[in-house]
Amino acid sequence: MRELKILASAIAALAMSSGAAPAAAAPQVEVDFTTGCSLFGGQGFSSGRLGFFKAMDTLGPCDVTITVSGMVKGGSFNFEISEGVRNNSAFNWHDFHHSLGYRMNGVFKRSGTTDGVYFSVDPPKTGENFTLTGQDDPSQANSLDWVASGPDFANDGIGVNDFHFGLHISDVDESGNADNDGVTTFVLRQQATIPEPGALSLWLLVSGAGLLASRRRRQTAAPTFAH
Numbered sequence: 477m478r479e480l481k482i483l484a485s486a487i488a489a490l491a492m493s494s495g496a497a498p499a500a501a502a503p504q505v506e507v508d509f510t511t512g513c514s515l516f517g518g519q520g521f522s523s524g525r526l527g528f529f530k531a532m533d534t535l536g537p538c539d540v541t542i543t544v545s546g547m548v549k550g551g552s553f554n555f556e557i558s559e560g561v562r563n564n565s566a567f568n569w570h571d572f573h574h575s576l577g578y579r580m581n582g583v584f585k586r587s588g589t590t591d592g593v594y595f596s597v598d599p600p601k602t603g604e605n606f607t608l609t610g611q612d613d614p615s616q617a618n619s620l621d622w623v624a625s626g627p628d629f630a631n632d633g634i635g636v637n638d639f640h641f642g643l644h645i646s647d648v649d650e651s652g653n654a655d656n657d658g659v660t661t662f663v664l665r666q667q668a669t670i671p672e673p674g675a676l677s678l679w680l681l682v683s684g685a686g687l688l689a690s691r692r693r694r695q696t697a698a699p700t701f702a703h
Contacts, residue, residue, distance in 0.1 A: 513538035529560040536667035568628035592646025
């Protein structure tokens with residue numbers, strides 16, 4: 477399995493010329509902290525891409541708090557995320573979900589349609605072991621839904637799934653309201669799911685009843701004889 481490449485920390489280059497003012501430093505992006513999961517292997521932001529690994533000991537939610545600083549005040553910034561996800565839970569994962577929002581008084585609030593924080597169209601959204609099956613808005617999505625491409629993603633504590641997608645971030649406060657400080661802090665929430673126990677039990681019940689009925693039909697069928 478291809479491991480996610482951890483990106484080195486960016487070094488902002490200041491272009492200097494005789495009599496010219498230095499160029500403005502590029503915005504910086506970093507993972508501030510996480511809840512419901514843990515980082516391992518480091519993190520880095522370089523050439524417009526934030527890379528990090530995280531491990532999930534439960535199905536979630538796992539909230540990754542990300543801060544973008546140094547934006548043009550009142551402006552916006554586009555960058556990419558490459559994240560490695562390790563399944564340390566007690567279950568194999570069938571689905572996976574990403575959503576954007578903010579943490580207000582300890583409570584997650586989903587991003588809205590007017591705050592300018594969303595999953596961008598480019599680059600294409602990819603998952604190494606998952607296929608994108610849904611998003612709430614193809615052009616300015618606030619949520620992404622994935623389904624395992626093959627067998628459910630195993631809880632072996634070894635394999636790492638690589639998700640890759642782009643984000644568009646506007647200069648807003650932690651409530652999603654526009655401000656002009658050039659800093660935006662938001663939450664990338666992630667949740668894994670398994671087949672619902674009720675649906676799984678119903679499937680087993682229906683399958684079992686079908687097999688039993690088939691057996692009874694075979695047992696009670698009238699014998700036939702060759703003439």
